[in-house]
Amino acid sequence: MISRLGRAVFSVVALAAVPLAHAADYPQKPVTLVVPQPPGGAADAVARPFAQALAARLGQPVVVENRAGANGNIAAAYVAQRPADGYTIFYGSISTLAVNPHLYKSPGFDPFKDFQPITLTNQTPNVLVVGAQTPYKSVADVVKAAKAAPGQLAFGSAGNGNTMHLTGLQFEASTGTQLVHVPYKGGPAALTDVMGGQIPMMFHNLSAVLPVAQAGKIRILAVADEKRSPLAPDVPTMAEAGAPGTVQIAWSGMLVRSGTPAPIVERLHKEMAAILATPEFRKPQESQGSEILSSTPQEFEARLKTDSQRMAEVIKAGNVHID
Incomplete structure (x- = not known):
């Protein structure tokens, strides 16, 4: 006969084996990919082809669900409450x-x-752009104008506290200037006003401004990266242009709930890495200004920790508040 202790041990082992059994069969139903921006935006341009490729590799539909609002907090909070099952x-x-x-x-x-x-x-650096009608041809021109009229030269962003705004704070700190931040409800609205002459400049993602720059509607003065972009090789880095320390690279990545069984995480990583290595996925994204990345879960976590600390310092120094 099995002792009471033996039955207890058997029960614990059996229960522990249940998630692993489900992980071995994963996925058995459609998977949802939650995107924290509205349909049709820059995030969708990456997420939807990625979801299609992932569905083909998993053998189950991958449904894109857009949950916009609160700078992404609504979507993140939603996923944080979902089961840790990889779906x-x-x-x-x-x-x-x-x-x-x-x-x-x-x-x-x-x-x-x-x-x-x-x-x-994927990632794309932020860049300093000015309207084609402005007299600014370089970062030095912008700095000169800003120092001649402290607190008067305006820059737009997608809203208070976003990476475009924080790039502006870094720029002020590195150049010793005082600018006026004009927050908009989204990057497209701010970019429209830069093109129309309502505001002289803004900091925006390279992937978002490259087409209008190529059309001559704006000028890209510098890249907030440690290296030049292959898509704009003639544009200097901020350090080269006289604003060292202004580095802001907007990255994205795939995550699941903490506690998701390791075999599921490993399966997803394997399939996602394979997608990110294919020319079919890479080339369209790279042509639009995105640099395709691929990392281990550990590398992703390390970058998140580093950037979280760095952003905390910028926010504190700039005394930025939302609520």
Whole structure:
């Protein structure tokens, strides 16, 4: 006969084996990819082809679900409450995961306790752009104008506390200037006003401004990266242009709920890494200004920790508040 202790041990082992059994059969139903931006935006341009490729590799539909609002907090909080079973994937970004926890008193999630990173997917640097009608041809021109009229030269962004705003704060600190921040409800609205002459400049993602720059509607003066972009090789880095320390790279990546069984995380990482290595996925994204990445879960977590600390310092120094 099996003793009471033996039955207890058997029960514990049996229960522990249940998630592993489910992981071996994963996936048995459609998977949801939650995107924290509205349909049709820059995030969708990456998420939807990625979801199609992932569905083909998993043998189950991968449904994109857009949950916009609160700078991504709504979507992140939603995923943080979903079961840790690998059926809900979050397309997270530096803004939602590394910036928002330092801006909001109650964002509704903890990026380190609630999420298991799988892989980084893509990144694009922020750039300083000016309207084609402005006299500014270089960062030096902007700095000269800003110092001649402290607190008068305006720059736009997608809203208070986003990475475009924080790039502006870094720029001020590195150049010793005082600018006026004009927050908009989204990057497209700010970019429209830069093109129309309502504001002279803004900091924006390279992938978002490259087409209009090529059309001659704006000028890109510098890249907030440590290296030049192959898509704009003639544009200097901020350090080369006289604004050292202004580095802001908008990255995104795939995550699931913390506690998701390791075999599922490993399966997802394997399939996602394979997608990110294919020319079919890479080339369209690279042509639009995105640099395709691929990382281990550990590398993703390390970058999140580093950028979270860095963004906390910028936010504190700039005295930025949301609520």
